[in-house]
Each structure stands twice: as structure tokens, then as C-alpha cells.
Amino acid sequence: MVIESDRSYLRRSRERFDVVVFSLIMAHHPVRSGAYSLAEDYRYTVEAFEDALARLNPGGLLVVTRWLQTPPSEELRAFALAVTAVERAGGDPSAQIIAFRGYNTGTLLVKNRPFSPEEVDAVRAFANSRAFDLIYAPGIRPDEVNQHNILLAPIYYQAFTALLNADPRGTWYAAYPFDVRPPTDDRPFFGQFFKWSQAPQVVAELGKTWQPFGGAGYFVLLVLLGLAAMMAAMLILLPLMVRARRVTPGGMSDLSLPHTAQRASVTRLGLIYFGWIGLAFLLIEIPLVQRFILFLGHPAYALTAVLFTLLLFSGLGSLAAHWLVGRPALATLVLMAIGLPWLLPYLFALGLGLPFMWRLIGTMIVLAPLGFLMGLPFPLGLRWLEREAPGLIPWAWGVNGAASVVASVLAALLALSFGFSWVLVAGAVCYAGAWLTARRWAAPDSSPYP
Numbered sequence: 083m084v085i086e087s088d089r090s091y092l093r094r095s096r097e098r099f100d101v102v103v104f105s106l107i108m109a110h111h112p113v114r115s116g117a118y119s120l121a122e123d124y125r126y127t128v129e130a131f132e133d134a135l136a137r138l139n140p141g142g143l144l145v146v147t148r149w150l151q152t153p154p155s156e157e158l159r160a161f162a163l164a165v166t167a168v169e170r171a172g173g174d175p176s177a178q179i180i181a182f183r184g185y186n187t188g189t190l191l192v193k194n195r196p197f198s199p200e201e202v203d204a205v206r207a208f209a210n211s212r213a214f215d216l217i218y219a220p221g222i223r224p225d226e227v228n229q230h231n232i233l234l235a236p237i238y239y240q241a242f243t244a245l246l247n248a249d250p251r252g253t254w255y256a257a258y259p260f261d262v263r264p265p266t267d268d269r270p271f272f273g274q275f276f277k278w279s280q281a282p283q284v285v286a287e288l289g290k291t292w293q294p295f296g297g298a299g300y301f302v303l304l305v306l307l308g309l310a311a312m313m314a315a316m317l318i319l320l321p322l323m324v325r326a327r328r329v330t331p332g333g334m335s336d337l338s339l340p341h342t343a344q345r346a347s348v349t350r351l352g353l354i355y356f357g358w359i360g361l362a363f364l365l366i367e368i369p370l371v372q373r374f375i376l377f378l379g380h381p382a383y384a385l386t387a388v389l390f391t392l393l394l395f396s397g398l399g400s401l402a403a404h405w406l407v408g409r410p411a412l413a414t415l416v417l418m419a420i421g422l423p424w425l426l427p428y429l430f431a432l433g434l435g436l437p438f439m440w441r442l443i444g445t446m447i448v449l450a451p452l453g454f455l456m457g458l459p460f461p462l463g464l465r466w467l468e469r470e471a472p473g474l475i476p477w478a479w480g481v482n483g484a485a486s487v488v489a490s491v492l493a494a495l496l497a498l499s500f501g502f503s504w505v506l507v508a509g510a511v512c513y514a515g516a517w518l519t520a521r522r523w524a525a526p527d528s529s530p531y532p
Contacts, residue, residue: 087379089124092133093435099142102134106147106187118273119299120498124376126160126272127265131167135194144192150183154241155275157181157188159262161218161242162255164192166264176246181217182209183238185231188217196220218242267376267427269501276300300498307491314484318353318477351519352463352471356478358516359459360485361492365509366419366456367392368493369502370449377430377441391446392453399457404465412517415455419510422452423503459516466520 084091104125108118124130134144146164148157165175177196182189182205191205202219206226209216213230216222217238228236248254255263260275276284276299284301367388374384425448433444460482467474496505
């Protein structure tokens, strides 16, 4: 028995196996309720299936069992994963995959070479003797399916063969009622099947039935994002608009109706700047935590290591902000954030098989420079406010905090829809927006980014 992250073990081990089993550990009712629709699962990605197939002996089997749903979704997505992994390995999925079902589960047998006619016959005999129904097998005939656990129509056979024969497959995925595209390490949400075409049905059934396809979970994020944005607007914008007043210079004059056009620009652009960096920090931090779950093997390890590294080194960056030139530093930060989506897959490919301690050290080495640079924008902005508009400092903290709350929900929603890479790019765009905003604050000799 080995207690270790499965993905890391597959990369580290030099052994080859006759059978690799991805066991079904999720209970049926949470799956039916959509409880896992927002959770990443790095076992059910194309890269995970590729790793498993690469560790099989010639003729070995990858066995995957998942719950059945109607219309086909979860087991169909597992089949899509197997088809994609076999194709990437240069195989023929029509000859290397067999699928059968029982009453409420379906099982895939994925081989790293074609099934022989004798092996297919052995599976047929096994299924018939135990009242399993074939879904797909090389050379399967329509009259072989739907024999024991009888449905009104052979929907699983129809969906599996349609997916396998689709050309182009992307068009078929787009037309299918649910999102059953194979997840990847960049978007590892196996339980997320939501499409916007489902929205009317999901809304009509809220509170009346289970939501097995992730639609309710997606709408929870939308509602949270709306609430966070509304509260941020109420707490920041409403006081600025309604309670604007004039006081003596050095007090809260920067929040009043402006005495000059320059003061109005300071107020507006200064708060926009701190909003940008509040969004950016969380849009970088959250996808990094989720991505490093794969590398470190457990959410608790990833959360601890990523937060510790980013917060420690961003604190050191803030400490050093008084002697650094801000403009090149922020430009470097933008470039690093944009490069992360391309850097991380190479890092994981090289280091996933290393012992845990080396992976932990590698995580800190990779994230330390990024964290250091992420600590610069806030103190650089505060330094300028202390000189030009000290009355704005409390508001800068408030705007930054409110934007961070909005970003935490926005990051999850973007990751679910587009993948972690695009969230990191969005964080880089926000830092670029902060840099451009800072350049317009005032004259170049008083800008926070000299």
C-alpha cells in the first residue's frame, strides 16, 4: 500500500501494471445534487488518463467506473476522456475501449492496444452472465444493447457511438445538451456540465428537484458575484456620490466636489488604481492555489504553500518598495503573470514525479519572485497618496478590500467557464490596467511609478 497523490505516483513510479483502477469514491446523492460541480478533480482529466495508460503493461487495462445519469452526462464525459487520451497516444479508440452498464453505474475498460476478438467475446460473456448491458465494444451491434436493465431507448449506446463517430467532434460537443467536453488540468471540473441553454430549465426546477448537471452550482456563483459587486458599489460608490463635501486641505477634501480638475482626477484615478490591484491579486492567487493542488497532491498542502509563499514574499516586496523603481517592476509582474499559464505545465511535467519535499521547495522557488513583485503596487500607491492626497488613504484600503472580495468569486466563475490560464491572464490585464491608471494620476514627476 502506498499513500500518495495518484498523479504524482504515476509519474514517479517506474513500475508497469496490468490494471489501473480509478475507483468510484463519490457517493451517489452528492453527485445527483451537483455538489461536486464546483470542485476540481485532477484524476478525471485528459492528462491523468494519459499518465495511467502510459504506466500499463502491453495489453493492460485502465478501469473507470462512474454513476449513470439521464440524459447521459457523467459516464459520457468519462468516455470522452478515454477517447481523447487514446487518440493523443496514437491509438484507435474504436478498437481500444469497451463500456458496459449496470443499474446505476457504467464502467469503461480502456486498453493500450486493440482488444482481440476473443477478449471482446469474453467481456460479452461476462456482461450477459451478470446482467450487465454493453454500451460500446468493437464491432458491437445495435441488437446487443439494452437487454437487461431496459430503458425506453438505448440512450447510452446512441450517445457513445455518436461521440465516437462525430467529425468534427467539437461541433458535436457544442450541439449536445450538456457540456461533456473532456476536462484538462487547466479546467479540471469533471462535475460541471452546465450550458447556458440549460438556464431556463435550471431556474424552473430550482427548489423542486435535484440539479445533477451543475447548473445550480453555476448560478450560486453568479448570485454571489452579483451580491459582492452590489455591496462593493454601495459601500464605495454611494458614499462618494451622496456624502461628497468640502473640508479644509489635508482632511477629506479629496472626497469632496473637486476644487480643481486635477483633484478630481486624483480622486477618480486613485480609487480606480486600488480597485485594479485588488482585483489582480486575487485573480492571480486563487487559480495558483487550485493549480498547485495537482502538483502538491492535496488542497490543504496547496493552500498552505501558495498562500504562505505569496504573502511572505509580497510582504518583503512591500518592505522593499521604497527603494525600487515602480514602473519596470510592475511591467515585469505583468509579463510574469502572462507567462504563468505556459510555465506551469512544464514545471508540473518535470517535477510531478519528485518526492513531496522537493515539490514543495519547487513551489516556493517558482512563486517567490511573483509574490515579491505582487507586493509592490499597494505601497507604491500609498506612498503617492501620502504626498498628494492623504485623505484618500482610508478609501484606498476600502476599495482594495472590496475589489478583492469581488475577485474571489469572479476567479472561481472564470475558472469554471474558461480555465485557470485565462484567470491568470485576467489578473495580468488588471495589473496592466493599474499601471496605465497610475501613469495618468498626475504629472510624471509625482507619479507613483517614476
